[in-house]
Amino acid sequence: MTWGRDTDADEAATQLMAFADAGGTLVDTADVYVEGESERILGGLLKEVVPREELVIATKAVARRSDGPFGGGASRGALLTALDGSLRRLDVDHIDLWQLHAWDANVPLEETLTALDTAVTSGKVRYAGISNYSGWQLATAATLPTQHPIISTQVEYSLLERGIEREVAPAATHHGIGLLPWAPLGRGVLTGKYRNGTPPDSRGASAHFAGYVEQHRTERAARIVQAVTTAADGLGTSPLCVALAWVRDRPGVVAPVVGARDTNQLLGSLDAEQLTLPPAIRAALDDVSALELGYPERPMG
DSSP: OOBTTTBOHHHHHHHHHHHHHTTOOEEEOOTTGGGGHHHHHHHHHHHHTSOGGGSEEEEEEOSOOSSSTTSSSSSHHHHHHHHHHHHHHHTOSOEEEEEEOSOOTTSOHHHHHHHHHHHHHTTSEEEEEEESOOHHHHHHHHHSOOSSOEEEEEEEOSSSOOGGGTTHHHHHHHTTOEEEEESTTGGGGGGTTTTTSOOTTSGGGSTTTHHHHHTTOSHHHHHHHHHHHHHHHHHTSOHHHHHHHHHHTSTTBOOOBOOOSSHHHHHHHHGGGGOOOOHHHHHHHHHHTOOOOOTTTSOOO
């Protein structure tokens, strides 16, 4: 999401090499990240740094890129125009996972899904996914007749944001749709870096992301961050690893999507692969971050 703004092409290349060397395969972007620059940088790196066939490339469409009838949205014309633009910027002949970035209430879902079918049938897309859909929206997309079913949903999910557990996660599990959590570190807050203020080199101090981070700087978040830090101290690891390991092992999760600004942050995230949380610590984190459920999520009785 930051490639082309906070992360330049050289740093992106170093990140991608480190990721591939560690066995990483899924690289996620979107057509609107830094006005398309993220896709352009990734496309160049697929030619010069890591061979395209070694990676699973995921990108998104629907968000507004420009004015005009085809500059955004989930209509057939807008989606197929967006797809051609992503293929051009990435300089590839197909995208492995193409995701609808958001629900579009102005377009019949049947039309949107027909566009996804066209994209897959044409060979320009291998699999289709969704992102930021509510539970009923996901269920509707999963049950409408289509040649190529939705296989994944990318949603915000972390110890600070467990809202998908009300309906999205159960719906995804029921329909066999994998969860790709974005912001698994609570937009950076779960690393503990904001406990004593805002570091000048952090996203919280950035004009682009200050508001994005601020949403998770609450009293509740502070209690959860304290619990994560205590767990990390006890395990001899970092709060980042504890937070990532927690979300990685939640039911239905395929892989957390991390948005490291530099290579050191990325390597810190990869360290989480070596950590398995003990049941007692997982239970404590579950309790401190527990989501309040009621009717109808919790059956009457």
